[in-house]
Structure formats: C-alpha cells, structure tokens
Amino acid sequence: MARTPVPANTSDATNADATTGTTPDTASADIEAAASNEPDEPDSEAIGTIEARILLDQAAWRPNDVALLTPAEMRAGREAGWADDHPEAVAFARSLAA
Numbered sequence: 001m002a003r004t005p006v007p008a009n010t011s012d013a014t015n016a017d018a019t020t021g022t023t024p025d026t027a028s029a030d031i032e033a034a035a036s037n038e039p040d041e042p043d044s045e046a047i048g049t050i051e052a053r054i055l056l057d058q059a060a061w062r063p064n065d066v067a068l069l070t071p072a073e074m075r076a077g078r079e080a081g082w083a084d085d086h087p088e089a090v091a092f093a094r095s096l097a098a
Contacts, residue, residue, distance in 0.1 A: 055083060
C-alpha cells in the first residue's frame with residue numbers, strides 16, 4: 001500500500017501508517033520481533049533437554065530407548081531419521097520398556 005508523502009517537520013506520531021497504526025520506527029521493530037519467533041524450533045535456553053524415542057542404533061542408544069537430547073542433538077536426530085520427539089512416540093517406547 002502506497003503511503004502519502006509527509007512534510008519533514010511532521011512528528012512520527014502523525015506519520016503513522018493508517019492501516020497498522022505503526023510508525024516507521026516501530027514497524028521495523030515489529031518485523032524483527034516476528035522474524036525471531038520461529039514456531040518450528042524450540043528455544044534452546046528455554047528447553048534444557050528433550051525426551052526422544054531412538055529409532056536406529058546409535059553409539060550410546062539402541063532402538064526404542066528413551067533418550068534425553070539437547071535441542072541440537074534432537075534437530076540432528078530428526079533430520080537424520082534416528083530420533084522422534086513426538087509425545088506418542090516417547091510413550092510407546094516407555095511402554096515397551098515396562
């Protein structure tokens with residue numbers, strides 16, 4: 001949406017975008033905040049370890065073990081196909097051990 005030119009002596013409050021109510025300064029902050037919220041990747045500092053079902057033989061684990069992985073290990077395991085952190089997968093692995 002095109003914005004109407006505003007004289008240079010106008011304050012930022014009157015230079016607000018009519019559709020969003022943001023000024024140019026706050027709009028860039030809003031965009032940065034939205035870009036930093038990645039729903040697919042958990043915050044590694046908020047989550048210390050992640051429980052995961054091991055799907056394939058690994059150095060320290062066997063299939064159907066429940067392991068505590070760091071977010072980086074979980075991401076690598078998910079991409080390589082040897083770890084599953086879905087709650088139902090973890091519950092299934094726990095049921096096999098019982």
